[in-house]
Amino acid sequence: MTDPAPERIWDLHCHLSGETGRTPDEIIAKIIARADRMGIERMAFYMGYPMTANPSPDELRRQNDQIIQALSHWHHRAFGFAYVNPNHVDASIAEIERCIDRGPMVGIKLWVARRCNDAALDPIIKAAHARKAVIFQHTWLKAAGNLPGESSPNDLVELAARHPETPLICGHTGGDWERGIRIVRASPNISIDLAGSDPTAGFVEMAIRELGASRIIYGSDVGGRSFASQLAKVRSARSLSDGDRRLILGGNLRRLLAPIFKAKGMRMDA
Amino acid sequence: MIDVNVSLSHWPFRRLPLDQTQTLVAALKREKIHQAWAGSFDGILHRDVAAVNERLASECKPHDMLVPFGTVNPSLPDWRDDLRRCHEIHKMPGIRLHPNYHSYTLDDPKFAQLLDEAAARAMIVQLAVTMEDERTQHPLVRVPPVDLKPLAALIAGRSKVRIVLLNAMGVLRGAPLKTLLNTGRVWVETATLEAVAGIEHFVANYGAKRLLIGSHAPFFCVGAAQLKLQESILSEQDAASITEGNAQMLLKSP
Numbered sequence: 186m187t188d189p190a191p192e193r194i195w196d197l198h199c200h201l202s203g204e205t206g207r208t209p210d211e212i213i214a215k216i217i218a219r220a221d222r223m224g225i226e227r228m229a230f231y232m233g234y235p236m237t238a239n240p241s242p243d244e245l246r247r248q249n250d251q252i253i254q255a256l257s258h259w260h261h262r263a264f265g266f267a268y269v270n271p272n273h274v275d276a277s278i279a280e281i282e283r284c285i286d287r288g289p290m291v292g293i294k295l296w297v298a299r300r301c302n303d304a305a306l307d308p309i310i311k312a313a314h315a316r317k318a319v320i321f322q323h324t325w326l327k328a329a330g331n332l333p334g335e336s337s338p339n340d341l342v343e344l345a346a347r348h349p350e351t352p353l354i355c356g357h358t359g360g361d362w363e364r365g366i367r368i369v370r371a372s373p374n375i376s377i378d379l380a381g382s383d384p385t386a387g388f389v390e391m392a393i394r395e396l397g398a399s400r401i402i403y404g405s406d407v408g409g410r411s412f413a414s415q416l417a418k419v420r421s422a423r424s425l426s427d428g429d430r431r432l433i434l435g436g437n438l439r440r441l442l443a444p445i446f447k448a449k450g451m452r453m454d455a
Numbered sequence: 456m457i458d459v460n461v462s463l464s465h466w467p468f469r470r471l472p473l474d475q476t477q478t479l480v481a482a483l484k485r486e487k488i489h490q491a492w493a494g495s496f497d498g499i500l501h502r503d504v505a506a507v508n509e510r511l512a513s514e515c516k517p518h519d520m521l522v523p524f525g526t527v528n529p530s531l532p533d534w535r536d537d538l539r540r541c542h543e544i545h546k547m548p549g550i551r552l553h554p555n556y557h558s559y560t561l562d563d564p565k566f567a568q569l570l571d572e573a574a575a576r577a578m579i580v581q582l583a584v585t586m587e588d589e590r591t592q593h594p595l596v597r598v599p600p601v602d603l604k605p606l607a608a609l610i611a612g613r614s615k616v617r618i619v620l621l622n623a624m625g626v627l628r629g630a631p632l633k634t635l636l637n638t639g640r641v642w643v644e645t646a647t648l649e650a651v652a653g654i655e656h657f658v659a660n661y662g663a664k665r666l667l668i669g670s671h672a673p674f675f676c677v678g679a680a681q682l683k684l685q686e687s688i689l690s691e692q693d694a695a696s697i698t699e700g701n702a703q704m705l706l707k708s709p
């Protein structure tokens with residue numbers, strides 16, 4: 186019997202939280218020790234601490250520096266997305282230049298400062314896309330209503346329509362994934378992030394049926410979540426083919442990252 | 456491994472991949488679970504809970520590994536007879552409560568009466584604090600988590616009660632959790648225990664004696680419990696307590 190090829194799990198969605206440490210280096214080392222136990226090869230980190238919903242330009246720089254510091258000894262295991270804020274467009278583009286052009290980062294993270302259907306995002310999306318950076322937008326569909334600046338998948342669909350050639354990632358699939366999947370279904374440039382919701386059964390099965398495996402990306406939202414509960418969404422999915430599982434656990438993310446890794450001379454091998 | 460948080464029948468708002476008893480049992484066995492404490496999703500919204508409990512008992516019967524926990528709803532007329540049937544007819548070791556879906560609070564005198572009568576019958580009381588993330592609930596059925604504030608005082612005068620809080624860890628932490636665990640009469644389980652290495656951090660903060668394995672299958676993915684154990688570094692002794700020993704002791708000793 187031949188050994189099956191390793192699964193090569195890449196995690197789209199990690200933060201420097203859930204473990205304590207005096208420095209970003211101490212925190213990331215503890216998180217990577219957990220990832221080792223779960224067989225995770227590489228992880229995307231973004232946003233520093235404390236979690237800040239509407240960061241000032243200074244705070245963006247400070248938090249991106251925390252991530253750059255955390256990554257400094259772990260480039261073979263982790264990579265970073267620059268945290269940007271559409272309420273500060275110029276500062277965000279300056280962070281893209283600093284962290285991606287002149288730094289190690291390979292994507293951007295948009296959180297809850299301003300809804301993503303807003304035209305203010307357009308120059309940020311263009312700047313990121315020009316660099317082949319991966320674009321991750323948090324979304325939720327909360328029964329009691331979203332935060333004022335918090336995007337829904339509907340907002341992302343509007344953004345995707347204005348940038349049809351730009352791949353976008355729908356963070357959390359809106360949380361309420363039965364609606365989130367339907368909302369993004371007709372937008373082929375949107376992929377979904379499995380991270381950061383309860384491990385409700387049926388999520389991956391519905392996503393494969395409605396979107397196809399190539400638009401689904403495993404992520405955890407560690408440290409607020411566990412690797413375990415989020416991996417379970419994929420591991421426990423019924424009738425998942427070996428090929429589809431590999432796409433979801435890492436293949437799709439590597440496909441999105443390949444152009445910028447190549448442009449920056451970064452290696453993807455294990 | 457003993458899983459204390461499983462449900463049979465159908466979740467009211469979605470078909471689940473494992474919502475047939477046969478397939479659920481097979482999946483639990485694949486996860487090395489040899490005993491599962493099973494309630495019924497029907498108990499959440501049905502009013503004829505006597506029939507719900509009868510179906511639960513007969514559904515469990517062919518499967519040695521399934522231990523039925525019937526529903527008791529003290530807001531229903533003559534709920535005492537449901538408790539009696541669970542105990543005397545169905546020989547269940549415990550019951551499952553849904554105070555939030557059944558519209559009563561824990562300071563309702565009926566809840567105290569139910570605790571006393573369950574204790575008098577040496578039955579375990581499972582109390583489901585949540586069933587799903589409040590943020591994703593159906594717009595017409597938005598049910599907040601059970602408010603546990605009155606619980607510690609209720610337990611103080613009742614040395615025989617045994618309460619297992621299900622799906623509690625998303626809303627219960629810190630001092631209130633410590634207070635409840637320190638009563639020695641409250642257990643929690645892992646279904647909604649989150650954060651990286653959640654079980655290990657729980658043990659560091661609260662010890663290993665009050666934690667049980669719960670999957671909340673088939674609503675949650677059945678594999679999460681086993682993966683959570685893998686993510687945490689535990690002594691052999693603590694792992695044995697959490698996966699087996701605590702639940703066995705709870706089942707044995709009133």
Ligand SMILES: [Zn+2]
Binds near residue numbers: 198381
């Ligand atoms: Zn996150």
